[in-house]
Amino acid sequence: MRSGRLHQLLHAFAAEAAQALAAATRAGDEVGFEVVQERARTNRPALYCYRPLTGAFVARHWHVLRDQPSARAALEEIGRLPGVASYLDSLPDLADDGLSDPAEAVLRAFIVRVFDGDDKGFLLLPERFEPAYRELFENAIEQHTEIALLGLLRGVSSTAKELCLGEGVILAPLERLGRVPPDPAWLREDRPALVVAIDPGEGSDGVADALHRLLELQTAMRLFAGGISLAPLAWIHANGTDWRALSLPAGGRSEGSVVLVGEQEAELRDFCSLVARRRPSDGVIAWALRRFELGCSREGRLEGLSDFLLALRALLEPEGPGSGRLAGRLAALSADGPERGELTKRMLRALTLEQSVIAGAELSDGALALASEVEDRLRAVLREVIAGELRGDLAALADARIYVPEAEPGAEDADEFHLTRRALASSFGSDLFSTPPPGSSRPRRRRFDPLDEALFDAPTTEMSLHSA
Numbered sequence: 001m002r003s004g005r006l007h008q009l010l011h012a013f014a015a016e017a018a019q020a021l022a023a024a025t026r027a028g029d030e031v032g033f034e035v036v037q038e039r040a041r042t043n044r045p046a047l048y049c050y051r052p053l054t055g056a057f058v059a060r061h062w063h064v065l066r067d068q069p070s071a072r073a074a075l076e077e078i079g080r081l082p083g084v085a086s087y088l089d090s091l092p093d094l095a096d097d098g099l100s101d102p103a104e105a106v107l108r109a110f111i112v113r114v115f116d117g118d119d120k121g122f123l124l125l126p127e128r129f130e131p132a133y134r135e136l137f138e139n140a141i142e143q144h145t146e147i148a149l150l151g152l153l154r155g156v157s158s159t160a161k162e163l164c165l166g167e168g169v170i171l172a173p174l175e176r177l178g179r180v181p182p183d184p185a186w187l188r189e190d191r192p193a194l195v196v197a198i199d200p201g202e203g204s205d206g207v208a209d210a211l212h213r214l215l216e217l218q219t220a221m222r223l224f225a226g227g228i229s230l231a232p233l234a235w236i237h238a239n240g241t242d243w244r245a246l247s248l249p250a251g252g253r254s255e256g257s258v259v260l261v262g263e264q265e266a267e268l269r270d271f272c273s274l275v276a277r278r279r280p281s282d283g284v285i286a287w288a289l290r291r292f293e294l295g296c297s298r299e300g301r302l303e304g305l306s307d308f309l310l311a312l313r314a315l316l317e318p319e320g321p322g323s324g325r326l327a328g329r330l331a332a333l334s335a336d337g338p339e340r341g342e343l344t345k346r347m348l349r350a351l352t353l354e355q356s357v358i359a360g361a362e363l364s365d366g367a368l369a370l371a372s373e374v375e376d377r378l379r380a381v382l383r384e385v386i387a388g389e390l391r392g393d394l395a396a397l398a399d400a401r402i403y404v405p406e407a408e409p410g411a412e413d414a415d416e417f418h419l420t421r422r423a424l425a426s427s428f429g430s431d432l433f434s435t436p437p438p439g440s441s442r443p444r445r446r447r448f449d450p451l452d453e454a455l456f457d458a459p460t461t462e463m464s465l466h467s468a
Contacts, residue, residue, distance in 0.1 A: 004160070004161045004162040004164070005077060005162075005164050006077050006078075006081075006137075007133060009070065009073050009074045009077050010074055010077075010110065010133060010136075011124075011129060011133075012070040012073075012074070013068060013070040013071055013074040013107070013111075014110075014111060014114050014124050014129055015070075015124050016065075016068040016069065016070050016071075017058075017065045017068065017111050017114075017115075017122075018115070018122045018123065018124040019122075020061065020064050020065055020068065021057070021058070021061060021065075021115065021122040022121065022122040024057075024061050024064075025122070029057075029060075029061075031052045031053060031054060031057045031118075032052070032053040032056055032057065033051065033052055033053060034051055034053055051117070052117055052118065054112055054115050054116050054117065054118060055112045055116075058108060058111055058112050058115070059108070062108055065108075065111065066104070071107070074107055075101075075103045075104060075107055076103075078103040078106050078107055078140075079103040080167070081106075081140040081141060082140070082141065083139055083140040083141060084102045084103065084106055084140055085102065086139045086140060087106055087109070087135075087136055087139040087140040088102065088105060088106060088109065090135075090139050091109050091113070106136070106140070110132060110133075110136055113131075113132040113135065113136075114128050114129055114132045115128065147199075147200055147206075147207075147236065147237070148197055148198070148199060148200075148236075148237050149197070149198045149199075149200055149207065149210040149211065149214065149234060149235075149236055149246075150177075150181065150195055150196065150197055150198075150234065150235045150236075150237060151195070151196040151198075151214045151217075151230050151231065151234045151235075151248070152174070152183075152185060152186055152193050152194075152195060152196070152230065152231035153171070153193060153194045153195075153196050153217070153218070153221060153228060153229075153230055154185075154191055154192070154193045154228065154229055154230070154231060154254035154256075155191065155192060155193075155225075155227040155228040155229060155253070155254040155255060155256030155257070155258065156192060156193070156194055156221065156225070156228050156256055156258040156259075156260065157173070157192035157193070157194060157258070157259050157260070158171060158172075158173060158194055158259065158260040158261070159259060159260070159261050159262070160260065160261060160262035160265070161173070161176065162176070163260060163262070163264075163265045163268065163269075164265065164269065165217070165265075165268060165269045165272050166269060166272065166273060168198055168199035168201070169196070169197070169198050169199075169213065169217065170196075170197045170198075171194045171195070171196060171197075171260070172194065172195050172197065173194060173195070174186065174193055174194070174195050176195070177195050179237070181233075181235040181237075181243045181245075182243060183231070183233055183235065183245070185231040185232070185233070186231065191254055191255070192256075192257065192258075192259075193231075193254075194260075196214060196217060196230075198210045198213055198214060207236065207246075211234065211246065211248070214230070214234060214248070215230075215248070215249070216272075216275070216276050216279075217272060218230050219275060219279070219289075219293060220271060220272040220275040220276070221272075222292075222293065222296045222379075223275060223379060223382060223383050223386070224258075224268070224271060225256055225258045226253075226256055226296075226372070226375060226376065226379065227253050227254060227255045227256025227257070227258075228254065228256045228258065228296075229251060229252040229253060229254045229296065229297070230248055230251075231248075232247065232248055232251050233245045233246065233247060233248065234246045234248050251297055251299075252296050252297035252298060252299065253296065253298070253299060253300070253301065253304075274386065274387065275386055278386050278387075278388075279386065284314050284315060285315070285382075285385055287311075287314055288311040288312075288314045288315050288378075288382065289311075289382060291307050291308075291310050291311040291314070292307070292308065292311050292378055292379070292382060294307045295307030295308045295311070295375065296375075301368055301371045301372055301375065302357050302363075302367065302368065302371050304371070304375065305350070305353065305354055305357060305371045305374060306354055306357070306358070308371075308374045308375050308378045309326075309350070309351070309354055309374065311378055311382075312326060312330060312374070312377075312378055312381075313326055315381065315394050315395075316329040316330055316333075316394055316395050316398060317329070317395065318395055319395075325395075325399075326347065326351070327343075327344045327345075327347035327348045327350075327351065328344050328398075328402060329394075329395060329398035329399065329402070330343070330344075330347055330377060330381075330398070331343040331344040331347060332398040332399075332401040332402045333381060333390065333394065333397070333398050333401070334377055334380060334381070346370065346373065347374070347377075349370060350370050350371070350373070350374050353367055353370055353371065381394070
Protein backbone atom coordinates (compact mmCIF):
# COMPACT_ATOMS: atom_id res chain seq x y z
CA MET A 1 0.00 0.00 0.00
CA ARG A 2 1.60 3.23 -1.13
CA SER A 3 2.35 5.94 1.42
CA GLY A 4 0.26 8.83 0.16
CA ARG A 5 1.98 11.41 2.34
CA LEU A 6 5.46 10.41 1.14
CA HIS A 7 4.28 10.44 -2.49
CA GLN A 8 2.71 13.87 -2.07
CA LEU A 9 5.76 15.44 -0.40
CA LEU A 10 8.24 14.01 -2.90
CA HIS A 11 6.10 15.13 -5.85
CA ALA A 12 5.94 18.67 -4.43
CA PHE A 13 9.72 18.78 -4.00
CA ALA A 14 10.33 17.31 -7.47
CA ALA A 15 8.11 20.02 -9.01
CA GLU A 16 10.11 22.79 -7.30
CA ALA A 17 13.40 21.08 -8.21
CA ALA A 18 12.33 20.90 -11.87
CA GLN A 19 11.71 24.64 -11.95
CA ALA A 20 15.04 25.42 -10.28
CA LEU A 21 17.06 23.13 -12.58
CA ALA A 22 15.33 24.47 -15.70
CA ALA A 23 16.07 28.02 -14.54
CA ALA A 24 19.74 27.10 -14.13
CA THR A 25 19.95 25.87 -17.75
CA ARG A 26 18.24 29.01 -19.00
CA ALA A 27 20.83 31.06 -17.11
CA GLY A 28 23.59 29.43 -19.16
CA ASP A 29 24.74 26.50 -17.02
CA GLU A 30 24.92 23.35 -19.14
CA VAL A 31 24.54 19.71 -18.26
CA GLY A 32 27.77 17.83 -19.01
CA PHE A 33 28.00 14.67 -21.10
CA GLU A 34 30.00 11.50 -21.17
CA VAL A 35 30.61 9.15 -24.05
CA VAL A 36 29.29 5.65 -23.44
CA GLN A 37 30.08 2.61 -25.55
CA GLU A 38 27.16 0.30 -26.22
CA ARG A 39 28.02 -3.30 -27.00
CA ALA A 40 26.72 -4.45 -30.38
CA ARG A 41 24.50 -7.52 -30.53
CA THR A 42 26.01 -8.71 -33.81
CA ASN A 43 29.37 -8.55 -35.47
CA ARG A 44 28.85 -4.92 -36.22
CA PRO A 45 31.14 -2.34 -34.57
CA ALA A 46 30.16 -1.02 -31.12
CA LEU A 47 28.14 2.16 -30.97
CA TYR A 48 29.01 5.28 -29.02
CA CYS A 49 26.44 7.66 -27.52
CA TYR A 50 26.39 10.70 -25.29
CA ARG A 51 24.78 10.42 -21.84
CA PRO A 52 23.90 13.54 -19.85
CA LEU A 53 25.63 13.79 -16.47
CA THR A 54 22.42 14.65 -14.63
CA GLY A 55 23.81 13.57 -11.26
CA ALA A 56 26.70 15.99 -11.42
CA PHE A 57 24.38 18.80 -12.53
CA VAL A 58 21.99 18.16 -9.61
CA ALA A 59 24.92 17.99 -7.16
CA ARG A 60 26.22 21.31 -8.47
CA HIS A 61 22.89 23.00 -7.78
CA TRP A 62 21.94 21.01 -4.69
CA HIS A 63 22.40 24.00 -2.37
CA VAL A 64 19.58 25.72 -4.28
CA LEU A 65 17.32 22.66 -4.30
CA ARG A 66 17.96 22.02 -0.60
CA ASP A 67 16.55 25.46 0.24
CA GLN A 68 13.25 24.94 -1.61
CA PRO A 69 10.15 25.34 0.64
CA SER A 70 9.09 21.69 0.28
CA ALA A 71 12.54 20.23 1.05
CA ARG A 72 12.24 20.24 4.84
CA ALA A 73 8.98 18.29 4.98
CA ALA A 74 10.28 15.78 2.42
CA LEU A 75 13.46 15.23 4.44
CA GLU A 76 11.49 14.70 7.67
CA GLU A 77 9.29 12.09 6.00
CA ILE A 78 12.27 10.29 4.45
CA GLY A 79 13.92 10.23 7.88
CA ARG A 80 11.07 8.03 9.12
CA LEU A 81 11.58 5.37 6.44
CA PRO A 82 12.92 2.05 7.77
CA GLY A 83 15.06 1.18 4.73
CA VAL A 84 17.03 4.31 3.91
CA ALA A 85 20.29 2.36 3.87
CA SER A 86 18.85 -0.29 1.53
CA TYR A 87 17.80 2.36 -0.98
CA LEU A 88 21.24 3.95 -0.95
CA ASP A 89 22.88 0.52 -1.29
CA SER A 90 20.82 -0.07 -4.42
CA LEU A 91 22.34 3.09 -5.98
CA PRO A 92 26.06 2.90 -5.15
CA ASP A 93 27.03 5.44 -7.82
CA LEU A 94 24.68 8.03 -6.33
CA ALA A 95 25.08 7.19 -2.65
CA ASP A 96 28.76 8.14 -2.49
CA ASP A 97 28.17 11.87 -2.69
CA GLY A 98 29.75 13.21 0.48
CA LEU A 99 26.48 14.05 2.26
CA SER A 100 26.51 13.18 5.97
CA ASP A 101 22.72 13.13 6.37
CA PRO A 102 21.28 9.85 4.98
CA ALA A 103 17.87 11.45 4.40
CA GLU A 104 19.46 14.22 2.35
CA ALA A 105 21.46 11.66 0.37
CA VAL A 106 18.24 9.75 -0.38
CA LEU A 107 16.40 12.88 -1.50
CA ARG A 108 19.22 13.93 -3.82
CA ALA A 109 19.55 10.44 -5.29
CA PHE A 110 15.79 10.35 -5.83
CA ILE A 111 15.81 13.65 -7.76
CA VAL A 112 18.67 12.37 -9.91
CA ARG A 113 16.62 9.26 -10.70
CA VAL A 114 13.58 11.39 -11.58
CA PHE A 115 15.53 13.50 -14.12
CA ASP A 116 18.08 10.90 -15.21
CA GLY A 117 18.94 11.49 -18.86
CA ASP A 118 17.43 14.97 -19.02
CA ASP A 119 19.75 17.73 -20.16
CA LYS A 120 17.75 20.95 -20.33
CA GLY A 121 13.94 20.58 -20.23
CA PHE A 122 13.58 19.15 -16.70
CA LEU A 123 9.88 18.52 -17.13
CA LEU A 124 8.23 16.62 -14.28
CA LEU A 125 6.41 13.86 -16.14
CA PRO A 126 4.55 10.89 -14.58
CA GLU A 127 6.61 8.44 -16.63
CA ARG A 128 9.71 9.85 -14.93
CA PHE A 129 8.42 10.41 -11.41
CA GLU A 130 6.42 7.21 -10.80
CA PRO A 131 9.21 4.70 -11.61
CA ALA A 132 11.62 6.64 -9.40
CA TYR A 133 9.09 6.71 -6.58
CA ARG A 134 8.31 2.99 -6.97
CA GLU A 135 12.04 2.22 -6.77
CA LEU A 136 12.33 4.22 -3.54
CA PHE A 137 9.21 2.66 -2.05
CA GLU A 138 10.21 -0.92 -2.85
CA ASN A 139 13.70 -0.56 -1.41
CA ALA A 140 13.05 1.71 1.57
CA ILE A 141 9.64 0.49 2.72
CA GLU A 142 8.36 -2.79 1.31
CA GLN A 143 11.50 -4.82 1.97
CA HIS A 144 11.41 -3.76 5.63
CA THR A 145 7.70 -4.17 6.25
CA GLU A 146 7.75 -7.84 7.11
CA ILE A 147 4.44 -7.94 8.95
CA ALA A 148 1.26 -5.87 9.07
CA LEU A 149 -1.89 -6.02 11.19
CA LEU A 150 -5.03 -5.26 9.19
CA GLY A 151 -8.46 -4.43 10.56
CA LEU A 152 -11.68 -3.44 8.79
CA LEU A 153 -13.34 -0.31 10.20
CA ARG A 154 -16.98 -0.42 9.07
CA GLY A 155 -19.39 2.48 8.85
CA VAL A 156 -16.87 5.02 7.55
CA SER A 157 -15.40 5.75 4.12
CA SER A 158 -12.89 8.20 2.67
CA THR A 159 -12.41 10.14 -0.55
CA ALA A 160 -8.65 10.26 0.11
CA LYS A 161 -6.32 7.54 -1.09
CA GLU A 162 -5.13 7.12 2.47
CA LEU A 163 -5.07 8.90 5.81
CA CYS A 164 -2.06 8.69 8.12
CA LEU A 165 -3.20 8.70 11.77
CA GLY A 166 0.20 8.49 13.36
CA GLU A 167 3.42 6.55 13.11
CA GLY A 168 2.66 3.18 11.54
CA VAL A 169 -1.14 3.64 11.35
CA ILE A 170 -2.87 4.17 7.99
CA LEU A 171 -6.52 4.28 6.92
CA ALA A 172 -7.22 3.47 3.28
CA PRO A 173 -10.14 2.33 1.09
CA LEU A 174 -10.49 -1.42 0.76
CA GLU A 175 -9.98 -1.37 -3.00
CA ARG A 176 -6.41 -0.18 -2.49
CA LEU A 177 -5.50 -3.41 -0.73
CA GLY A 178 -3.63 -5.69 -3.13
CA ARG A 179 -4.59 -8.93 -1.37
CA VAL A 180 -7.83 -9.22 0.59
CA PRO A 181 -8.06 -11.59 3.60
CA PRO A 182 -10.25 -14.69 3.16
CA ASP A 183 -13.03 -13.16 5.26
CA PRO A 184 -16.66 -12.72 4.05
CA ALA A 185 -16.95 -9.51 6.11
CA TRP A 186 -14.20 -7.99 3.96
CA LEU A 187 -16.00 -8.85 0.74
CA ARG A 188 -19.33 -7.16 1.50
CA GLU A 189 -20.09 -4.12 -0.62
CA ASP A 190 -23.33 -3.02 1.06
CA ARG A 191 -21.66 -0.79 3.67
CA PRO A 192 -18.77 1.68 3.70
CA ALA A 193 -15.51 0.46 5.20
CA LEU A 194 -11.86 1.43 5.54
CA VAL A 195 -8.82 -0.77 6.03
CA VAL A 196 -6.68 -0.03 9.09
CA ALA A 197 -3.05 -1.02 8.54
CA ILE A 198 -0.76 -1.02 11.59
CA ASP A 199 2.94 -1.81 11.63
CA PRO A 200 3.59 -3.96 14.74
CA GLY A 201 7.30 -3.27 14.74
CA GLU A 202 9.98 -5.81 15.53
CA GLY A 203 9.52 -6.37 19.28
CA SER A 204 8.23 -9.58 20.82
CA ASP A 205 5.07 -7.82 22.00
CA GLY A 206 4.57 -5.96 18.71
CA VAL A 207 1.39 -7.79 17.69
CA ALA A 208 -0.23 -7.33 21.13
CA ASP A 209 0.65 -3.64 21.03
CA ALA A 210 -0.78 -3.34 17.50
CA LEU A 211 -4.04 -4.96 18.64
CA HIS A 212 -4.25 -2.49 21.52
CA ARG A 213 -3.73 0.42 19.13
CA LEU A 214 -6.40 -0.99 16.83
CA LEU A 215 -8.96 -1.08 19.64
CA GLU A 216 -7.92 2.42 20.76
CA LEU A 217 -8.60 3.61 17.23
CA GLN A 218 -12.07 2.04 17.38
CA THR A 219 -12.78 3.92 20.61
CA ALA A 220 -11.63 7.21 19.09
CA MET A 221 -13.71 6.68 15.94
CA ARG A 222 -16.80 5.84 18.02
CA LEU A 223 -16.32 9.09 19.91
CA PHE A 224 -15.84 10.83 16.57
CA ALA A 225 -19.14 9.57 15.07
CA GLY A 226 -21.81 6.91 15.52
CA GLY A 227 -22.34 3.62 13.72
CA ILE A 228 -18.63 2.68 13.45
CA SER A 229 -17.17 -0.68 14.47
CA LEU A 230 -14.40 -3.10 13.62
CA ALA A 231 -15.09 -6.39 11.90
CA PRO A 232 -14.84 -9.33 14.35
CA LEU A 233 -11.54 -10.56 12.88
CA ALA A 234 -8.23 -8.79 12.36
CA TRP A 235 -5.64 -10.32 10.08
CA ILE A 236 -1.88 -10.66 10.24
CA HIS A 237 -0.13 -10.52 6.89
CA ALA A 238 3.58 -11.30 6.69
CA ASN A 239 5.71 -11.45 3.58
CA GLY A 240 5.72 -14.92 2.07
CA THR A 241 3.21 -16.40 4.54
CA ASP A 242 -0.52 -17.07 4.63
CA TRP A 243 -3.09 -14.91 6.39
CA ARG A 244 -3.54 -15.45 10.12
CA ALA A 245 -6.79 -14.43 11.85
CA LEU A 246 -7.00 -12.76 15.27
CA SER A 247 -10.29 -12.44 17.15
CA LEU A 248 -11.29 -8.97 18.35
CA PRO A 249 -13.63 -7.95 21.19
CA ALA A 250 -15.39 -5.89 18.58
CA GLY A 251 -18.59 -6.12 16.58
CA GLY A 252 -21.64 -3.93 16.90
CA ARG A 253 -23.50 -1.49 14.71
CA SER A 254 -21.81 -0.37 11.52
CA GLU A 255 -24.56 1.55 9.72
CA GLY A 256 -22.61 4.81 9.89
CA SER A 257 -22.21 6.93 6.79
CA VAL A 258 -19.24 9.13 7.73
CA VAL A 259 -17.14 10.24 4.76
CA LEU A 260 -13.62 11.45 5.53
CA VAL A 261 -11.74 13.78 3.20
CA GLY A 262 -8.04 14.43 2.88
CA GLU A 263 -8.33 17.83 4.57
CA GLN A 264 -9.47 16.08 7.79
CA GLU A 265 -6.28 14.04 8.14
CA ALA A 266 -4.53 16.36 10.61
CA GLU A 267 -7.73 16.98 12.61
CA LEU A 268 -8.52 13.26 12.88
CA ARG A 269 -4.92 12.39 13.74
CA ASP A 270 -4.91 14.96 16.57
CA PHE A 271 -8.27 13.73 17.85
CA CYS A 272 -7.18 10.07 17.94
CA SER A 273 -3.94 11.07 19.68
CA LEU A 274 -5.89 13.09 22.25
CA VAL A 275 -8.19 10.16 23.07
CA ALA A 276 -5.23 7.79 23.41
CA ARG A 277 -3.36 10.19 25.73
CA ARG A 278 -6.24 11.38 27.91
CA ARG A 279 -8.44 8.31 28.12
CA PRO A 280 -8.82 7.57 31.85
CA SER A 281 -7.96 4.10 33.12
CA ASP A 282 -10.09 4.16 36.28
CA GLY A 283 -12.79 6.16 37.99
CA VAL A 284 -16.27 7.20 36.95
CA ILE A 285 -15.26 8.57 33.56
CA ALA A 286 -13.45 5.33 32.65
CA TRP A 287 -16.48 3.28 33.71
CA ALA A 288 -18.85 5.46 31.69
CA LEU A 289 -16.58 5.20 28.65
CA ARG A 290 -16.54 1.40 28.90
CA ARG A 291 -20.33 1.37 29.19
CA PHE A 292 -20.53 3.65 26.15
CA GLU A 293 -18.45 1.16 24.18
CA LEU A 294 -20.69 -1.70 25.31
CA GLY A 295 -23.68 0.21 23.97
CA CYS A 296 -21.90 0.77 20.65
CA SER A 297 -21.14 -2.95 20.47
CA ARG A 298 -24.84 -3.88 20.56
CA GLU A 299 -26.37 -4.83 17.24
CA GLY A 300 -29.32 -2.43 17.67
CA ARG A 301 -29.66 1.14 18.92
CA LEU A 302 -32.50 0.20 21.27
CA GLU A 303 -30.42 -2.63 22.73
CA GLY A 304 -27.73 -0.13 23.67
CA LEU A 305 -30.12 2.40 25.24
CA SER A 306 -29.72 1.02 28.78
CA ASP A 307 -25.91 1.08 28.43
CA PHE A 308 -25.95 4.73 27.40
CA LEU A 309 -28.34 5.70 30.19
CA LEU A 310 -26.24 3.83 32.76
CA ALA A 311 -23.19 5.78 31.62
CA LEU A 312 -25.11 9.07 31.92
CA ARG A 313 -26.38 8.13 35.38
CA ALA A 314 -22.82 7.42 36.52
CA LEU A 315 -21.71 10.83 35.27
CA LEU A 316 -24.70 12.99 36.20
CA GLU A 317 -26.81 11.23 38.81
CA PRO A 318 -24.55 9.95 41.60
CA GLU A 319 -27.46 10.13 44.08
CA GLY A 320 -29.21 7.36 42.14
CA PRO A 321 -32.14 7.33 39.70
CA GLY A 322 -34.56 8.18 42.51
CA SER A 323 -33.40 11.79 42.44
CA GLY A 324 -34.95 12.34 39.01
CA ARG A 325 -32.23 14.84 38.07
CA LEU A 326 -30.62 13.09 35.10
CA ALA A 327 -32.71 14.68 32.34
CA GLY A 328 -32.38 18.22 33.68
CA ARG A 329 -28.64 17.94 34.30
CA LEU A 330 -27.96 16.53 30.84
CA ALA A 331 -29.99 19.35 29.31
CA ALA A 332 -28.05 21.91 31.36
CA LEU A 333 -24.74 20.62 29.96
CA SER A 334 -25.96 20.14 26.40
CA ALA A 335 -28.34 23.00 25.61
CA ASP A 336 -29.03 26.66 26.28
CA GLY A 337 -32.11 28.83 26.44
CA PRO A 338 -35.50 27.45 25.38
CA GLU A 339 -33.89 24.32 23.92
CA ARG A 340 -32.97 23.22 27.44
CA GLY A 341 -36.57 22.62 28.43
CA GLU A 342 -37.35 20.70 25.24
CA LEU A 343 -34.27 18.53 25.68
CA THR A 344 -35.29 17.79 29.28
CA LYS A 345 -38.66 16.55 28.05
CA ARG A 346 -37.08 14.32 25.40
CA MET A 347 -34.68 12.80 27.93
CA LEU A 348 -37.60 12.08 30.27
CA ARG A 349 -39.28 10.28 27.37
CA ALA A 350 -36.04 8.35 26.83
CA LEU A 351 -36.20 7.11 30.43
CA THR A 352 -39.75 5.95 29.81
CA LEU A 353 -38.64 4.35 26.54
CA GLU A 354 -36.05 2.29 28.42
CA GLN A 355 -38.78 0.76 30.57
CA SER A 356 -40.84 -0.01 27.48
CA VAL A 357 -37.88 -1.75 25.84
CA ILE A 358 -37.29 -3.80 28.98
CA ALA A 359 -40.97 -4.78 29.16
CA GLY A 360 -41.11 -5.61 25.46
CA ALA A 361 -43.96 -3.15 24.91
CA GLU A 362 -44.89 -1.74 21.52
CA LEU A 363 -42.73 1.26 20.67
CA SER A 364 -43.59 4.48 18.92
CA ASP A 365 -42.19 5.51 15.55
CA GLY A 366 -39.72 7.93 17.13
CA ALA A 367 -38.14 5.37 19.46
CA LEU A 368 -35.03 4.79 17.31
CA ALA A 369 -34.44 8.50 16.86
CA LEU A 370 -34.76 9.06 20.61
CA ALA A 371 -32.31 6.26 21.39
CA SER A 372 -29.88 7.71 18.86
CA GLU A 373 -30.12 11.13 20.51
CA VAL A 374 -29.25 9.65 23.91
CA GLU A 375 -26.17 8.05 22.35
CA ASP A 376 -25.18 11.31 20.66
CA ARG A 377 -25.63 13.33 23.85
CA LEU A 378 -23.46 10.89 25.81
CA ARG A 379 -20.85 10.94 23.04
CA ALA A 380 -20.72 14.74 23.18
CA VAL A 381 -20.30 14.78 26.97
CA LEU A 382 -17.49 12.20 26.87
CA ARG A 383 -15.74 14.10 24.08
CA GLU A 384 -15.86 17.34 26.06
CA VAL A 385 -14.58 15.59 29.19
CA ILE A 386 -11.63 14.03 27.37
CA ALA A 387 -10.86 17.33 25.65
CA GLY A 388 -10.91 19.12 29.02
CA GLU A 389 -13.88 21.34 28.16
CA LEU A 390 -15.92 19.81 31.01
CA ARG A 391 -14.02 19.40 34.27
CA GLY A 392 -14.66 18.29 37.80
CA ASP A 393 -17.96 17.09 39.26
CA LEU A 394 -20.34 17.09 36.29
CA ALA A 395 -23.45 16.81 38.46
CA ALA A 396 -22.45 19.86 40.50
CA LEU A 397 -21.54 21.72 37.35
CA ALA A 398 -24.93 20.96 35.80
CA ASP A 399 -26.72 22.06 38.98
CA ALA A 400 -24.73 25.28 38.96
CA ARG A 401 -25.90 26.00 35.44
CA ILE A 402 -29.49 25.24 36.38
CA TYR A 403 -29.72 27.30 39.57
CA VAL A 404 -27.39 30.16 38.67
CA PRO A 405 -27.94 30.60 34.94
CA GLU A 406 -26.13 33.94 34.45
CA ALA A 407 -22.53 34.76 35.31
CA GLU A 408 -21.48 38.18 36.50
CA PRO A 409 -20.17 40.54 33.79
CA GLY A 410 -16.46 40.06 33.23
CA ALA A 411 -16.31 36.56 34.75
CA GLU A 412 -13.42 34.73 33.07
CA ASP A 413 -14.74 31.24 33.72
CA ALA A 414 -18.53 30.98 33.82
CA ASP A 415 -18.52 27.37 35.04
CA GLU A 416 -16.17 28.21 37.94
CA PHE A 417 -18.43 31.14 38.83
CA HIS A 418 -21.49 28.88 38.73
CA LEU A 419 -19.87 26.32 41.02
CA THR A 420 -18.87 29.00 43.53
CA ARG A 421 -22.33 30.50 43.60
CA ARG A 422 -23.94 27.07 43.87
CA ALA A 423 -21.71 26.17 46.80
CA LEU A 424 -22.75 29.35 48.61
CA ALA A 425 -26.39 28.65 47.85
CA SER A 426 -26.12 25.08 49.18
CA SER A 427 -24.49 26.22 52.45
CA PHE A 428 -27.01 29.01 53.09
CA GLY A 429 -29.02 28.20 56.21
CA SER A 430 -27.30 24.84 56.72
CA ASP A 431 -26.97 25.58 60.45
CA LEU A 432 -30.77 25.84 60.74
CA PHE A 433 -31.43 22.30 59.46
CA SER A 434 -28.44 20.30 60.67
CA THR A 435 -28.77 17.95 63.63
CA PRO A 436 -26.52 19.01 66.52
CA PRO A 437 -24.32 16.32 68.05
CA PRO A 438 -25.38 14.84 71.40
CA GLY A 439 -24.57 17.04 74.36
CA SER A 440 -24.40 20.22 72.37
CA SER A 441 -26.93 22.96 71.96
CA ARG A 442 -27.97 24.58 68.72
CA PRO A 443 -26.52 28.07 68.41
CA ARG A 444 -29.06 30.78 68.98
CA ARG A 445 -30.49 32.29 65.82
CA ARG A 446 -29.64 35.94 65.43
CA ARG A 447 -32.36 38.48 64.93
CA PHE A 448 -33.19 39.42 61.38
CA ASP A 449 -31.63 42.68 60.32
CA PRO A 450 -33.16 44.05 57.09
CA LEU A 451 -29.95 45.98 56.46
CA ASP A 452 -27.81 42.85 56.52
CA GLU A 453 -27.46 42.21 52.78
CA ALA A 454 -25.05 39.31 53.29
CA LEU A 455 -28.04 37.03 53.88
CA PHE A 456 -29.11 37.52 50.28
CA ASP A 457 -25.68 37.26 48.68
CA ALA A 458 -26.45 33.75 47.39
CA PRO A 459 -29.97 32.65 46.36
CA THR A 460 -31.39 29.44 47.71
CA THR A 461 -32.64 26.64 45.50
CA GLU A 462 -36.25 27.50 46.29
CA MET A 463 -35.73 31.17 45.45
CA SER A 464 -34.13 30.28 42.11
CA LEU A 465 -36.93 27.88 41.21
CA HIS A 466 -39.69 30.39 41.99
CA SER A 467 -37.91 33.17 40.11
CA ALA A 468 -37.54 30.91 37.05
